[in-house]
Amino acid sequence: MSMSAAVTLALLFFLSVALNEQVTEGCTCLPEHPQQQFCESDFVIRAQIIQKLPSIHPLLTAYEIQTIQRFKLSKGIQVIYTPHGMNLNNGDYLLSGHFSDGxxxxxxxxxxxxxxxxxxxxxxxxxxxxxxxxxxxxxxxxKSCLIEILQKNCLVRINDSLVLDDEEALQSICLPGNAGFCTWHKFVRNYKSS
Known part of the structure; x- marks a missing residue:
């Protein structure tokens, strides 16, 4: 077995253990870079939570929202749902999520x-x-953060406590470049979102 195959196998084993713990505990998540969360979500919006509403779904809490800004969205949203126990206060939030049964x-x-x-x-x-x-x-x-075999992807460092511990990556965006390689980039121009 080559060195790269062994390292990849070890990384996959560790991730499967971490994901298994996530499933069994139900309330912990493997940390993700904000870009990864953005790309994996169906919608990403800035929204004002207006009020809690009566829910038509028995295991979910409903909130009336007003969308302030759309970053990733194919349709308008006036109501979002959260699992019971996940309470939102009135105010402005960045929200990402998925559409389930409409x-x-x-x-x-x-x-x-x-x-x-x-x-x-x-x-x-x-x-x-x-x-x-x-x-x-x-x-x-x-030490797996030093491995160059994964250079077609961007790596983000997670510490032993399963906390995203990579300030450099948090201040960067992963973009495709030459020959299909993705690397971290920083933008210094002042983009202003409203």
Whole structure:
């Protein structure tokens, strides 16, 4: 077995253990880079939570929202649903999620962040993440972050506590380049989202 195959196998084993723990615990998620969450979501919006509504779905809580800005969305959303126990307060949020049976659902592992908590870099990149959705962002742990065999993908460092611990990646966007290689890039131009 080659060195690259052994490392890939070890990385896949670790991820399968981490994902198995995620499924059995039900309330922890493997951390993802914001671009990865963007690309995997059906919608990404800035929205004002207006009020909690009576839900027509017995296991979900309904919220009336007003969409302020669309970053990734194919249709308008006036109501979002969350699992019971995931409470949202009135205010502006960045919300990512998926459509399920025609309704917009935001789960525990989706991005639900008060708008004021976003860094200016993350706010700026929300308008640019779509350009890198053809790239893969893979987690790496410890010494595996130094491996060059995965250079067609962007690596993001996750620490032993399963926390995304890569400030450089959080300040960057993964974009395709020459010969299908994806690499981290920083933009210094002032993109302003409204």
């Amino acid at each position: 309704v917009a659902v935001v789960n525990l592992c989706d991005r639900v962040e008060p708008w004021n908590n976003l860094s200016s870099v993350q706010e700026r990149y929300l308008n640019l993440y779509w350009m890198g959705c053809g790239c893969k962002i893979l987690p790496c742990f410890g």
